[in-house]
Amino acid sequence: MIGRKLTDRIVLDGTLAGKKLARLTLVDVVTPPEPAGTDIAAECLSGDLCESGTVDKLIAEKPDVIFHLAAIVSGEAETDFDKGYRVNLDATRALFEAIRAVEGYCPRVVFTSSLAVFGAPFPDVIPDDFHLTPLTSYGAQKACGEMLLADFTRKGMLDGIGIRLPTICVRPGKPNKAASSFFSGIIREPLAGQEAVLPVSPDVVHWIASPRAAIGFLIHAAGLDSEALGPRRNLTMPGLGISVGDMIASLREVAGDKVASRIREQRDPFVEKIVAGWPARFDTRRANDLGFAADRDFKAIIQAHVDDELGGKIA
Amino acid sequence: MIGRKLTDRIVLDGTLAGKKLARLTLVDVVTPPEPAGTDIAAECLSGDLCESGTVDKLIAEKPDVIFHLAAIVSGEAETDFDKGYRVNLDATRALFEAIRAVEGYCPRVVFTSSLAVFGAPFPDVIPDDFHLTPLTSYGAQKACGEMLLADFTRKGMLDGIGIRLPTICVRPGKPNKAASSFFSGIIREPLAGQEAVLPVSPDVVHWIASPRAAIGFLIHAAGLDSEALGPRRNLTMPGLGISVGDMIASLREVAGDKVASRIREQRDPFVEKIVAGWPARFDTRRANDLGFAADRDFKAIIQAHVDDELGGKIA
Numbered sequence: 001m002i003g004r005k006l007t008d009r010i011v012l013d014g015t016l017a018g019k020k021l022a023r024l025t026l027v028d029v030v031t032p033p034e035p036a037g038t039d040i041a042a043e044c045l046s047g048d049l050c051e052s053g054t055v056d057k058l059i060a061e062k063p064d065v066i067f068h069l070a071a072i073v074s075g076e077a078e079t080d081f082d083k084g085y086r087v088n089l090d091a092t093r094a095l096f097e098a099i100r101a102v103e104g105y106c107p108r109v110v111f112t113s114s115l116a117v118f119g120a121p122f123p124d125v126i127p128d129d130f131h132l133t134p135l136t137s138y139g140a141q142k143a144c145g146e147m148l149l150a151d152f153t154r155k156g157m158l159d160g161i162g163i164r165l166p167t168i169c170v171r172p173g174k175p176n177k178a179a180s181s182f183f184s185g186i187i188r189e190p191l192a193g194q195e196a197v198l199p200v201s202p203d204v205v206h207w208i209a210s211p212r213a214a215i216g217f218l219i220h221a222a223g224l225d226s227e228a229l230g231p232r233r234n235l236t237m238p239g240l241g242i243s244v245g246d247m248i249a250s251l252r253e254v255a256g257d258k259v260a261s262r263i264r265e266q267r268d269p270f271v272e273k274i275v276a277g278w279p280a281r282f283d284t285r286r287a288n289d290l291g292f293a294a295d296r297d298f299k300a301i302i303q304a305h306v307d308d309e310l311g312g313k314i315a
Numbered sequence: 316m317i318g319r320k321l322t323d324r325i326v327l328d329g330t331l332a333g334k335k336l337a338r339l340t341l342v343d344v345v346t347p348p349e350p351a352g353t354d355i356a357a358e359c360l361s362g363d364l365c366e367s368g369t370v371d372k373l374i375a376e377k378p379d380v381i382f383h384l385a386a387i388v389s390g391e392a393e394t395d396f397d398k399g400y401r402v403n404l405d406a407t408r409a410l411f412e413a414i415r416a417v418e419g420y421c422p423r424v425v426f427t428s429s430l431a432v433f434g435a436p437f438p439d440v441i442p443d444d445f446h447l448t449p450l451t452s453y454g455a456q457k458a459c460g461e462m463l464l465a466d467f468t469r470k471g472m473l474d475g476i477g478i479r480l481p482t483i484c485v486r487p488g489k490p491n492k493a494a495s496s497f498f499s500g501i502i503r504e505p506l507a508g509q510e511a512v513l514p515v516s517p518d519v520v521h522w523i524a525s526p527r528a529a530i531g532f533l534i535h536a537a538g539l540d541s542e543a544l545g546p547r548r549n550l551t552m553p554g555l556g557i558s559v560g561d562m563i564a565s566l567r568e569v570a571g572d573k574v575a576s577r578i579r580e581q582r583d584p585f586v587e588k589i590v591a592g593w594p595a596r597f598d599t600r601r602a603n604d605l606g607f608a609a610d611r612d613f614k615a616i617i618q619a620h621v622d623d624e625l626g627g628k629i630a
Contacts (some may be wrong), residue, residue, distance in 0.1 A: 083468065119546065129446045132458075133465070133547050140466035143447075144459045150448070151455035155396065231434065232448050 001173060002214060003069050009029045009215050010283035015184050017108060017223035027058050028070070032094045038125055049091035055098040065222045066106045068095055074116055074138035075177040086249070088141035093148055100157040109149065113162040113234055115207060117143040120277040128286045130237060135277055145281070151235050161221045161229065163292075164269040166209040166239035169247075170305040183208060187251055187302060190262035193315030198256060198270035202245030205280035209239045209294065210301040212308070228290060240301075241281035250298040254306075255314050274305065290297040316488060317427070317529060318343065318384050324530050326353040330425060332538035342373050343385070349532045364406035370413040380423045383410060389431055390454035390492040396452060403456035406537040409465055411560040415472040424464065425536045428549055430522060432458040432479060435592040443551060443601045451594055461549040468548050476536045476544065478607075481492050481524040481554035484562075498523060501559070502566055502617060505577035508630030510581040514583035517560030520595035524554040524609065525616040527623070532607055543605060553609035555616075556596035565613040569621075570629050 014021050024042040026032040026150060032044040041063075047054030051072055059066070070091060077084030092111070099105060116139030117132045134140045149160040171184040183198055183206055189196035210219070217237050252260035284292070295301050306312060322341060329336050339357040341347040346361040358376075362369030374381070385406060392399030407426070414420060431454030432447045437565055449455045464475040486499040497514055498521055504511035524532070532552050567575035599607070610616050622630060 120597060131444045131446050132462070134462065135469065135546060137466050137470070140462040147447070147449065147455040147458045147462075151452050154450065155452070227577045 011035045068111045073178050077138035084137045092145045096152045109158045109160040111162045114142045126282045150233040162234035163234045166207045169208040172309045184242045190259045195262050199271040200267045205243045208240040212297045235287045236284045238284040254302045324352050326350045330450045351443045370522045377389045383426045388493050394452035411467045426477045427479040428479045429457045465548040477549035479551045481522045484523040487624045505574045510577050513580045514586040520558045521553045528610045548614045551599050552600045554597040
């Protein structure tokens with residue numbers, strides 16, 4: 001999802017990191033579609049990043065900027081331990097090693113990390129210098145990726161920035177297996193005329209960003225001045241710390257009572273327990289100072305979803 | 316050094332983690348000597364932990380406690396990037412994976428991490444929840460090891476504790492390539508009748524522990540109750556935050572002016588720069604509450620060195 005939206009945005013901009021866009025190479029486990037509406041050369045590849053052939057093809061043209069978004073989600077990393085480490089850690093390292101192996105090549109690498117690098121108990125507001133104590137394998141793998149990114153960068157082997165994305169909301173498409181899936185579901189499904197289940201208390205507060213904001217973070221990271229960043233290469237991204245109750249109130253304001261009434265509260269102790277271990281609010285001073293910008297408010301997020309995904313129409 | 320002293324202590328105690336000592340398996344890159352003064356069965360092996368045969372032999376007898384001390388030091392990890400990752404990260408992971416592969420086996424694993432997981436800039440006193448921003452490859456490798464240890468533990472694959480050791484002072488033996496080597500050298504060499512060079516300002520403050528204290532941490536970690544520890548499995552060890560000037564004053568008190576005058580101040584900008592990036596003082600509340608105990612004062616550390624390493628005699 002992020003990859004597709006990022007491609008669309010880059011093609012629309014026609015520039016990246018202050019340079020005119022010359023070429024795109026898109027890699028995923030299944031071949032990504034050719035980007036539409038552009039005559040920019042695009043190579044679309046499928047492959048497994050753990051296989052050296054794939055990585056070598058990816059960097060053959062020495063792109064100036066590499067977005068490394070490939071990962072399996074937290075739920076799958078938790079149930080398939082080996083696959084999680086292989087995809088989320090080993091493939092990341094293989095990519096960094098392949099870049100290192102190319103003489104005189106030091107591309108900007110934007111790595112999507114996660115708030116899952118943090119683990120409860122938390123202070124009320126989590127500062128930029130809070131320690132990494134992940135409580136999931138996914139979080140541990142992302143934390144290792146952050147360490148590698150910073151170390152390879154420090155050694156001049158690549159020029160990395162790790163960005164810890166908030167939960168993306170409203171995520172388009174279908175519900176997925178992530179325990180966080182309902183944060184999007186309770187907005188997306190009602191707007192599309194369907195019922196949605198809320199498995200937690202409306203008091204639950206969560207740190208979210210819209211797809212538009214997330215893409216904005218990636219683009220901004222691609223062009224960010226290394227000098228301003230210093231050696232601490234991994235950044236918590238700004239977001240909205242909002243309660244589920246306030247999210248629903250915003251939905252009611254934007255779309256009316258009929259839409260909001262499509263949410264049915266039905267507690268799920270399993271999901272409640274997972275969500276209780278998640279962080280709620282951050283002080284993202286470093287990222288703010290570096291020019292990363294959060295969404296204005298949740299109503300704007302809903303409206304953007306309606307505009308971008310529903311052609312402006314609420315069911 | 317730590318491995319040898321730890322073996323001596325365990326043999327002397329005859330117990331470990333509340334159990335009578337039944338068997339020892341010692342593994343190093345060169346075959347360790349048989350422990351003296353005991354009739355406890357000891358197997359002494361040489362090998363590379365990255366090779367599966369070595370790890371399999373190590374855990375063949377399913378020891379209840381594994382001390383994983385194997386590492387190459389920061390200087391070498393910095394100059395030999397590949398070797399650092401192989402020894403400090405891959406071998407650690409190989410050990411954890413080998414343990415995981417044994418059905419129904421969940422030993423206590425005591426992993427020696429390092430303060431090098433932290434990187435400047437620092438607050439005056441570094442709290443237990445300060446973030447991991449290593450500024451060396453060694454620190455990055457240890458930080459990854461911490462993540463793996465906590466994750467394998469959380470999944471019930473092993474029962475790990477990571478302890479971040481202060482700089483060991485007074486380290487017996489010869490100077491090594493670590494930039495921290497002089498902290499021991501300025502005490503050890505004068506006590507043995509030799510001149511020592513101090514390459515930094517006497518104002519430099521450093522976080523240190525004696526070999527005795529370090530062995531005490533390892534032994535205590537081996538028997539620590541998991542319940543008390545919770546999911547945050549990596550702990551900064553208590554130490555003394557002491558200035559080089561105060562270390563020298565203590566040396567003068569214990570051993571006299573003649574010994575203290577063997578220290579020659581000759582600044583080394585290379586060492587000064589490295590040391591400037593090191594942490595000075597920690598608030599190790601968690602470890603203190605869990606019963607890890609620091610040295611009483613620096614004079615006691617010097618006296619212990621004289622007793623343990625010099626047969627009570629100052630040159």
